[in-house]
Amino acid sequence: MLAVLVGVNLYVFLWRGDTSIPAVMEQAAMAGNSEMLGPELPSDAELEAALADEAGAEVWEETWIDGEVQSGDSMGGILRREGMSPGEADELVRALRDHMDLRKIRPGQGYRLLLDPNKAVRRFEFQVSPTVKVRASRAADGSLSADTDKAVTEMRVEEIGGHIESSLYAAIKTAGEDTGLVAFFVDVFAYDINFFTETRRGDKFRMVVEKEYLDGTFLRYRRVLAAEYSGHVGTYQAFWWKVPGAHEGHYFGADGSAVEKGLLKTPLKFSRISSKFNMNRMHPVLHKQRAHLGVDYAAPTGTPVWAAAGGRIVYRGWRGGAGNCVIIKHDNGLQTVYMHLSKFRAGQQVGQRVKSKTVVGYVGSTGLATGPHLHFAVKQNGHYIDPMTLKMARGPGVPRKHLGQFKAETGLLVERLARIPTNRVTAVAAADEVDDEAGALGADEGDAQGQDGGVEQGQDGSEADVMAELDAVLEDMDEMMGSESAGWAAGLSTRWAETMAASAAR
Secondary structure, three states, X not given: OHHHHHHHHHHHHHHOOOOOHHHHHHHHHHHHHHHXXXXXXXXXXXXXXXXXXXXXXXXOOOOEEEEEOOOOOOHHHXXXXXXXXXXXXXXXXXXXOOOOOHHHOOOOOEEEEEEOOOOOEEEEEEEEEXXXXXXXXXXXXXXXXXXXXXXXXXXXXXXXXXXXXOOHHHHHHHOOOOOOHHHHHHHHOOOOOOOOOOOOOOOEEEEXXXXXXXXXXXXXXXXXXXXXXXXXXXXXXXXXXXXOOOOOOEEEXXXXXXXXXXXXXXXXXXXXXXXXXXXXXXXXXXXXXXXXXOEEEEOOOXXXXXXXXXXXXXXXXXXXHHOEEEEEEXXXXXEXXXXXXXXXXXXXXXXXXXXXXXXXXXXXXXXXXXXXXXEEEEEEOOEEEOHHHOOOOEOOOOOHHHHHHHHHHHHHHHXXXXXXXXXXXOOOOHHHHHHHHOOOOOOOOOOOOOOOOOOOOOOOHHHHHHHOOOOOOOOOOHHHHOOHHHHHHHHOOHHHHHHHHHHHHO
């Protein structure tokens, strides 16, 4: 029995493959090496997934929010609409405040906004103008700051010339220029020319103007350095020059005389005379003979009315049959009266001084009026006089001590004007222009409706047909002229201007 047990043990420990001493020792050695090598490494895919899970809270996709200012928007309202908390929006507004006037944002301006997952602003961009962009960004320390980026533009001095076939508007448009330049002529030569009764076919214009470009694309007009209009009314020139020591430049004639006079030829930029000064006129409302102690200018309701000269407002309110009325007393002793206004210019009051061409009200039909028009009257020494026969002296010209310098600096412009050709403009019939002109320029203060109502015509019947075309709402051209002061200089009802000028040219 003992022998059998010994034999079994020898078999198990010496000869059996998986239990023999050599086999057990080999397995022990392999196990030891495995422990030294460590566990099996994960695959690349498993490693990336693990890292993403570990840092998931910090991974976010950078997505910009693009938008435009809408009518009635405020900066704070825009930011809250895009998902920012009131506190975050207020922080950004504070950062932007020193770099832009937040009260002057307007529809159409674009912006870009980058928020983090917590709706906190990372970056913000606002396009103030084609050349100015304001940027805000959050620094590593969490602070938010802003700066202004101004694009580099190119200023070119260019020449423009043409002649009138149907109107100044059509001639400038056909010359390939923006029709905002029409307002320049009306503004500068308003003391000498009524462009709606005194323009004729064959009249010529020339100008030397600064044009601003951005990346080779025309951006806007800057200063008109020299201009000339010649024809039926005569020849008039204007040269921009800044008197040494003065705060701003002005326009002068080639001899240094002032372009401005003591009184505008018309207190409206775009209008037509519907009734002249007449001591024995039949009143259209009262139907009896009554002196008409002024001049009536037919114009759409809402058309801005200019102060004909600088002075002090002495009356502003309702005045019976005159309706809403403004009276201005001028330093030369004259008084000018503006009747039937639809409303007054906001912010003005009796006793306030206004400059020439300051808007004091808007054309209407209040009081005894059969349709929208301005009744303009002038009093001298307590008596009404005919504004159209009043001869006014010009304002101060270039001081004598600077006259030599003025002529030396403008002499080249005089020669340059003379060399500008005026036969580049192709004749365009006024009738072909009617549809194209809609939308060219617009009323800054409201829609310009072409209603003539029952205002006396005083013109031939063909003008009534032209008046019927005045019903379009036109676009604003402030930006094109490149300055806030040019709001109405570029934006009065040019379709009104075109049709009236076309009528006069006939």
